[in-house]
Amino acid sequence: MLGQSIADLLGRTDEDVLPADARASVVAIKREALATGEPRRTEFSVAEGLGLRWHDLHIEPLRNDAGDIIGLTCASVDVTERKEGEAHLRLLLRELTHRSKNLLAVIQAMARQTARHAGSIDAFLRQFGDRLQALAASHDLLVRESWYGASLNELVRSQLSVYLDGGQQVEINGPEVALKPEAAQNLGLAIHELSANAARFGALSVPEGRVVVEWRGGGNPHEGIELDWREQFGPRVRPRRKRGFGSTVIETNLTRALDAKVDMMFDPEGLHCRVLIPASQIVTGR
Secondary structure, eight states, X not given: OTTOOHHHXXXXXXXXXXXXXXXXXXXXXXXXXXXXXXXXXXXXEEEETTEEEXXXXXXXXXXXXXXXEEEEEEEEEEOHHXXXXXXXXXXXXXXXXXXXXXXXXXXXXXXXXXXXXXXXXXXXXXXXXXXXXXXXXXXXXXXXXXXXXXXXXXXXXXXXXXXXXXXXXXXXXXXXXXXXXXXXXXXXXXXXXXXXXXXXXXXXXXXXXXEEEEEEEOSSTTOOEEEEEEEESSSOOXXXXXXXHHHIIIIIIHHHHHOOEEEEEEETXXXXXXXXXOGGGBOOOO
């Protein structure tokens, strides 16, 4: 107990054994047990190395045959593992509350922007539902990795999965790299908007169209990622006349949330989007 053997503890007082920060509370509760004749229980911590060891102390008055209190019996159980588990659980609950609030804010903003640009209730329901599914796909990857980050390769594939099952229209290339949660969430939504636009107006709207998604960089802690989305062999691209929800997600949100640089090039031969993600949004050491 307390890092000492039973032989070392026999015949010694609390003042001899307990450190000053724990001694006062333990002595006080022992005196209370003697005064009231009732059992008492307390938890106290003792510094050990670089951490703390927690003990659950049970105290019972010791009586003689006449019923008089002649001392105390004490039992101490090391509950450090339980206390650490409780602290970790509190941290997880705080994180869950924080992320839930952020998620609700994102969904609320998505609903407002979708309603602003949708031409009908049916269009709103369809577009908003698709965007929720895109957000859920990114969250599935993050949950699987305990919210440390998400693989960029898996993120891109999850958003383009409908075009990858047996199809030849989408090509994906790039090194293995992981993005931090906020980067994964926002980039996932941006890729969804690019694919939705391509399916309606661009390369994915015709059988012969192709989309190439490539990225490079992220090889060291100070190197960012350059991601390219390039459409080919689709309908000729018209100059953009107005900014819709997709453009807001791709350009404004990525720039604000990730400090990324986004270039949207409306080449007549096919849309080209380049996203420069800073090194601060990349997970290192995993």
